[in-house]
Amino acid sequence: MTTPVLEIRNLHARIDEREILKGVNLIIPPGEVHAIMGRNGSGKSTLSYVLAGKEDYEVTEGEILLNGENILEMEPDERAAAGLFLAFQYPIEIPGVATMTFLKAALNAQRKARGEEELKTPDFMRLVKEAGSQLNIDNDMLKRPLNVGFSGGEKKRAEIMQMALLKPSLAVLDETDSGLDIDALQVVSKGVNALRDGQRSMLVITHYQRLLNHIVPDVVHVFSDGKIVESGDKDLALKLEAKGYASYGGEAA
């Protein structure tokens, strides 16, 4: 059997004494796109942050294997270099740091961590231009400080552009559809689908089914109260949309 890109075993995590993840189990083979659906507050973003290595969370039990390697002891930058990418639900605004400067630092840091040579400026510019044009991101936007004053749609497109440049083996997309109108949703989905290459795996977190019409998942998981409670094919998403999350118990959202 090929090594899964992501394997989560009985993951428990808490913040400030409060347990949020209560035994998550998940396996994503290479090339597959899995969706996680769940009501607000069920712990979806927490899962994405714990995967990416945010400090605030304490993992009390379980394991996370990325391409067979346990990443729990790794810093966030090491996880990124190992192939993990998180598209944030709420991308952070960083005044004073030009988007272009940031992209170059990120790309070169990952190359360095993998023992590759730094990109020369013209090569970098070409890559950025290519990735940008697919997502309607112009030079003007790249000169602005990172995410500062970006509209909701611009922020999400910028996240997908970063993903396109960094070429992760696992992309976690946290509510990439939230705050997008239908046109923006199409641009973003097209960007994401362009990165499906049969090798790269994705974990698409969403509250609504509509994103999954554009990014069609191989497997859908229902998330409730800190764990996966049901898994199925893409029709599970439609069923959820019709029935709502009520039948899975827990508090109403």
Add this chain to the structure above:
Amino acid sequence: MRANFPVRLGPAEDALIAQLKAAGADAAAERITVAGLPTRRVESYHYTDLKTLLRAIPPLATAANEASAPALRIPGAFNLMIANGAIQNAATAPAGVIVGKAEGGVLTTRDDVLVHVNGALAREALTLTLENSVDPVIQVERRIEGEAAHVADALKIFVADDASATIVETFSGSDAAHVGNHATYLSAGKNAVVTHITIDLSARAVSHFATNEYQLADGAKLRTLVIHAGAGLARTHVFPRMAGAGAHADLTGLNLVADGQHADITMETLHAVPHTSSQPLFKSIVRGRAKAVVQGKLVVARDAQKTDAKFMHQGLMLSDEAEILSKPELEIYADDVVCGHGSTCGMIDEDSLFYLMSRGIPKPEAETMLVRGFIAELLDPIEDEELNEALQGIVDGWLMSGK
């Protein structure tokens, strides 16, 4: 001061008094004899108590025999030097720049001990007259070389009407425990556009004092930037006088303060006539057990209607033991003005740090990016590329020295 309660004088004051008397400055000597060095009870020295902080005054400087390496190289700049108070010969000046000498003392007399002492002890002043716009950056290196020395030096700059120029002053020298008392007077003519940057890059053992006075005529535009990145004790006192309608000043400064250091930027801006504006923006970055001070006073004269001025100080703490102190003051005698002040203080934002790291950027590099971002507002407006890079280099060097 009641005559029957004389202040107790310490060795620094005794030495100062002796030096002033020897120079024939009896009035200045008498003031110190009566009042001593300023303590925290003197408002403008509230957080920088000279009586406590300044323990010794070394002998007055003699001619410099050796020279340390330049502290900052700005490619393409026209260089001038004052070493141990003496003006050094310079290369041929660019067109429109007249370099000269005058008797010492360039500052307007005011009730400030460092101003008095500089006026009494500075023997000669370097004068720069800029008759038209000057392309190359003008760099004035102010050095204190050799054994520990007390130096008072002076620089006077006239920028003609409609001219534009960028002047950078750097303060550096040998590693000894010097006391530098530096004065700069800059007059910007009508519609002149001037950038004036002063950078302290002295050794740790040095006590660095600078007083920068500005006079702005109608429509003059001034940008100032004070950087403290060297001396153990650094204090720059900035006195802009907005004297012509339409004059505008961006008054900026950056305290880079590491363990054991104390840096103070104190500004007192006088809006003397109607329709002038100023934007004072100061930042302090502090790590270790260190202290950064910014005081900003805006004085608006009775007639100075339509003054627009807002003082801002932002602090970034890189350690828990650091101290950042802010004191804004408004003294407004006109009624139709927009004046304000604000200050903020925080640590590196954890969410921002996580975001950068999640893209593969290691923590030290991510922190550096965030700190650079914090001060971008101060450096971005410096348009000369070589100069901008040199300034960025100072900041990066300071950050690296703490990693």
